[in-house]
Amino acid sequence: MASQKTIHVPIFTNVDRDVFLQDIYPGHKPAVLRGVYLGPCVDKWTVEYLGQKGGEKEVKIHVSTVPQMNFLQKNFVYRNISKLTMLHVDRTLPFNEFVKRTSEKKHSDFFLCEDESYYLRSLGEDARKEPADLSKQFPELAEDFHVPPFFDAHQFFSSVFRISSCGLQLWTHYDVMDNLLAQVTGRKRVVLYSPQDALHLYLKGDKSEVVEIDSPDQNLFPDFVKAARYECTLEPGDLLFIPALWFHNTLALQFGVGVNVFWRQLPVDRYDRKDSYGNKDPVAASRALQALERALHHLDELPPEYRDFYGRRMIQQIQKRTFVGCPSSTSTNTTTASSPSIKPA
Structure with missing residues (x-):
């Protein structure tokens, strides 16, 4: 296992x-x-x-x-x-x-x-x-x-x-x-x-x-x-x-x-003004997720093979635009910042 x-x-x-x-x-x-x-x-x-x-x-x-x-x-x-x-x-x-x-x-x-x-x-x-x-x-x-x-x-x-x-x-x-x-x-x-x-x-x-x-x-x-x-x-x-x-x-x-x-x-x-716990998605992220849900509803109008193909195209665009470390990404790579210069205990 x-x-x-x-x-x-x-x-x-x-x-x-x-x-x-x-x-x-x-x-x-x-x-x-x-x-x-x-x-x-x-x-x-x-x-x-x-x-x-x-x-x-x-x-x-x-x-x-x-x-x-x-x-x-x-x-x-x-x-x-x-x-x-x-x-x-x-x-x-x-x-x-x-x-x-x-x-x-x-x-x-x-x-x-x-x-x-x-x-x-x-x-x-x-x-x-x-x-x-x-x-x-x-x-x-x-x-x-x-x-x-x-x-x-x-x-x-x-x-x-x-x-x-x-x-x-x-x-x-x-x-x-x-x-x-x-x-x-x-x-x-x-x-x-x-x-x-x-x-x-x-x-x-x-x-x-x-x-x-x-x-x-x-x-x-x-x-x-x-x-x-x-x-x-x-x-x-x-x-x-x-x-x-x-x-x-x-x-x-x-x-x-x-x-x-x-x-x-x-x-x-x-941030969401109604967020009192610190766990609601930022406003821009929430809007993006809502837009994605609407886009997926549009794909539901197509036959399975079309949904599969255009779904993969959407995934490819998301990867290029947002995934950290992707060569075409326009986002800042925060995880490759220099490692701590102090030594762990």
Whole structure:
């Protein structure tokens, strides 16, 4: 049975803003940054401390009977905790109780089953319009976290607070903005795939249909093995640079707390104004995909052999105009930028 090529994400130490912008960022590839100061959160954010600071603030969470959450099949419950409590008379689940349960492996109080998994992704006050911001949703905890100064303040988009049960695995997806994943506590495995392997990932929107990335069904997804697998294990205090459009899948090896910081690298008007998560395609890309769908509908008017022929012509034009590394490409080849001059740790 064929297996994917695995590439270990390089680890860099003693990275400051200049080193990041000059030697790491131009390569547009994932990198683990070890030893960057994140503030007192690395030492302070224990279960007890989080519960004390977060208090009884109600939050929105995902609850699943299995540790592998699949967004496409929606194998989890996601709604406001105050609504979930209707399933349990006179029960509430404020933030401090949520943190306590998430740190447990077996629960005496639960919604679905005693070994259910929990996941929190913080949201803006109006999730449809406002991106998450740690300083607004959890100001007491934001004081402990220092945002790495690797981008200009006007580029900031969101800071997403995340807490997950041990063993929780999230679906493979991409975001349209660069981001830094700060693993504050706990250990986490992250698997990434290059945007250039998108054709092998069986996409449905911004997500991959391949749920079992460690043991994929080769009958259903025969080309998945062709995608190179980038992998790293984040230790407490590590930062992972995830470039825009890179697919990523996370597995919590321990109960863990993290913060994702997203920033815009394109002008503001290039992004969808209604995008509060950072995962909606840029306006130009969305229009192009819509135009392609209309073009394919036109081809439906032709017999199969004509559709095949003109479909191949369309593919050839797309390759010439857009594929990175194609001799006739008019796009900038961002992946052939000079490799980092500093040595991985």
